[in-house]
Amino acid sequence: MERHVSTVEIVTELTRMRDISQNWRAHNAQIGFVPTMGYLHEGHLSLLRQANHENDHCVVSIFVNPTQFSPQEDLDVYPRDLEGDHAKIKETGAEVIFYPTDKVMYPPGYKTYVTVTELSSKLCGITRPTHFRGVTTIVCKLFNIVGPHRAYFGQKDAQQAFIIKKMVTDLDMDVVIRILPIIREEDGLAMSSRNAYLSPTERRAATVLHRALQNGLELFQQGSREPLLLQKALQEFISQEPLARIDYVSIVDPDTFLEPGENCQTLLAAVAVFFGQTRLIDNMTYSCDE
Amino acid sequence: MERHVSTVEIVTELTRMRDISQNWRAHNAQIGFVPTMGYLHEGHLSLLRQANHENDHCVVSIFVNPTQFSPQEDLDVYPRDLEGDHAKIKETGAEVIFYPTDKVMYPPGYKTYVTVTELSSKLCGITRPTHFRGVTTIVCKLFNIVGPHRAYFGQKDAQQAFIIKKMVTDLDMDVVIRILPIIREEDGLAMSSRNAYLSPTERRAATVLHRALQNGLELFQQGSREPLLLQKALQEFISQEPLARIDYVSIVDPDTFLEPGENCQTLLAAVAVFFGQTRLIDNMTYSCDE
Numbered sequence: 001m002e003r004h005v006s007t008v009e010i011v012t013e014l015t016r017m018r019d020i021s022q023n024w025r026a027h028n029a030q031i032g033f034v035p036t037m038g039y040l041h042e043g044h045l046s047l048l049r050q051a052n053h054e055n056d057h058c059v060v061s062i063f064v065n066p067t068q069f070s071p072q073e074d075l076d077v078y079p080r081d082l083e084g085d086h087a088k089i090k091e092t093g094a095e096v097i098f099y100p101t102d103k104v105m106y107p108p109g110y111k112t113y114v115t116v117t118e119l120s121s122k123l124c125g126i127t128r129p130t131h132f133r134g135v136t137t138i139v140c141k142l143f144n145i146v147g148p149h150r151a152y153f154g155q156k157d158a159q160q161a162f163i164i165k166k167m168v169t170d171l172d173m174d175v176v177i178r179i180l181p182i183i184r185e186e187d188g189l190a191m192s193s194r195n196a197y198l199s200p201t202e203r204r205a206a207t208v209l210h211r212a213l214q215n216g217l218e219l220f221q222q223g224s225r226e227p228l229l230l231q232k233a234l235q236e237f238i239s240q241e242p243l244a245r246i247d248y249v250s251i252v253d254p255d256t257f258l259e260p261g262e263n264c265q266t267l268l269a270a271v272a273v274f275f276g277q278t279r280l281i282d283n284m285t286y287s288c289d290e
Numbered sequence: 291m292e293r294h295v296s297t298v299e300i301v302t303e304l305t306r307m308r309d310i311s312q313n314w315r316a317h318n319a320q321i322g323f324v325p326t327m328g329y330l331h332e333g334h335l336s337l338l339r340q341a342n343h344e345n346d347h348c349v350v351s352i353f354v355n356p357t358q359f360s361p362q363e364d365l366d367v368y369p370r371d372l373e374g375d376h377a378k379i380k381e382t383g384a385e386v387i388f389y390p391t392d393k394v395m396y397p398p399g400y401k402t403y404v405t406v407t408e409l410s411s412k413l414c415g416i417t418r419p420t421h422f423r424g425v426t427t428i429v430c431k432l433f434n435i436v437g438p439h440r441a442y443f444g445q446k447d448a449q450q451a452f453i454i455k456k457m458v459t460d461l462d463m464d465v466v467i468r469i470l471p472i473i474r475e476e477d478g479l480a481m482s483s484r485n486a487y488l489s490p491t492e493r494r495a496a497t498v499l500h501r502a503l504q505n506g507l508e509l510f511q512q513g514s515r516e517p518l519l520l521q522k523a524l525q526e527f528i529s530q531e532p533l534a535r536i537d538y539v540s541i542v543d544p545d546t547f548l549e550p551g552e553n554c555q556t557l558l559a560a561v562a563v564f565f566g567q568t569r570l571i572d573n574m575t576y577s578c579d580e
Contacts, residue, residue: 172435
């Protein structure tokens with residue numbers, strides 16, 4: 001895959017983005033795509049590097065998508081840093097930042113939504129009932145504009161990744177979805193743009209998520225495979241941290257996101273916990289094969 | 291546009307349909323697409339001929355889409371005639387009939403739906419609350435499989451056409467939607483596959499729809515532009531036919547499908563009426579320019 005990249009183009013117009021993509025496709029080039037809300041960390045950059053490695057061209061979108069926030073959530077204060085993101089993206093080899101305005105993506109009178117039923121109302125969907133509808137809608141729109149061959153998402157948002165894969169399968173979208181591993185800070189905290197909200201004490205307390213998930217893994221490896229017992233162990237572990245307020249602790253079958261069956265060989269432990277106003281999520285896969 | 295067509299290929303597999311389409315696109319050919327539920331009449335064939343005329347290749351799909359029928363509707367008895375359709379399609383120059391099974395389109399565990407909010411719960415959406423969700427979902431899926439440059443729909447299903455155009459705009463789909471005029475029988479009845487359900491007396495009674503719409507047009511041309519008065523006139527006209535049972539008579543702004551504003555220059559009169567168990571729809575545009 002030859003490449004002659006000197007600059008990253010910031011594209012705000014939908015028609016320009018489409019032209020770039022159609023020109024690449026007309027030359028039979030493969031397009032990798034990483035949709036983000038910006039304020040990029042190593043997790044995002046790992047997706048970009050992989051997208052760049054597996055495709056001829058790589059597009060990253062930066063769009064803080066209003067339809068996946070509820071009115072009482074952090075849309076207005078969500079961290080933004082285009083200049084910093086631009087510098088980081090340059091290093092990955094990506095060629096285009098698609099950076100549309102709200103008005104381009106949701107003009108007045110906008111009415112169309114993509115919903116993955118059932119899955120969108122579990123786990124994160126309980127406290128955030130319209131969240132996944134916003135995610136699937138914007139991802140569908142971005143795929144239609146960017147026209148990627150492969151799109152990259154992080155395992156940190158496990159339910160999001162699962163729902164997007166389901167949407168792509170159900171709607172017969174011609175895009176390969178690649179899910180890459182969680183990238184963590186040295187002390188185990190999963191990287192997230194929302195970590196920027198944490199006070200120093202909250203930041204220290206937040207390491208309890210990874211420690212709890214690791215503790216659950218050890219129990220699993222010692223033979224404790226009963227989902228309800230694992231769930232209880234995780235809940236108790238997290239509850240020992242006074243700054244942690246649990247939203248949910250769930251043990252699901254990672255192939256269905258439903259309650260695990262009797263002989264389920266692999267379990268997904270997924271947690272959502274508030275530290276002050278900041279809601280963080282994390283997860284870990286427990287597998288008999290490993 | 292040169293063409294060497296000898297046979298029409300009937301494609302049942304999604305992957306085969308995608309291969310054909312991608313091969314055409316790789317040769318920079320333009321693809322026209324006509325989604326249908328089969329049992330083709332002159333209305334459908336007019337779409338096929340136009341699609342063939344405006345594109346290098348033309349695909350027609352035949353799929354009686356279960357998600358746009360409610361449990362008490364006519365899914366099981368909806369008329370089917372693949373052999374007859376095949377013969378008619380041959381004459382139009384279309385090259386591919388995409389003819390998938392229910393299982394290919396909606397495998398077990400299917401969960402994803404596309405909804406155009408507000409518009410889908412008016413007019414036909416009142417008696418058929420899940421109908422348009424089924425329509426937009428299947429059209430989105432078919433577009434993703436067939437990958438057309440242009441897709442063709444009939445004005446007979448005016449609300450459907452409007453909702454599909456809205457979906458395509460909102461979801462940034464790269465498809466041009468072409469809406470072609472209603473094709474009528476000699477006595478004015480709009481062509482519909484459901485006309486096959488009518489008994490001879492119901493068939494005669496059903497001409498009241500076009501006569502009522504024509505009567506409304508004459509009133510409009512004589513200066514009667516008040517939506518409520520036009521609506522009342524149409525209702526009274528149709529009510530004179532004892533076999534007609536009105537579902538709705540609506541006068542809307544064709545650019546919004548909402549109540550027309552004070553100075554609306556163009557009105558759309560849309561009707562849905564039962565004759566026995568058979569529900570027929572029809573519409574006419576009343577314009578000051580004509």
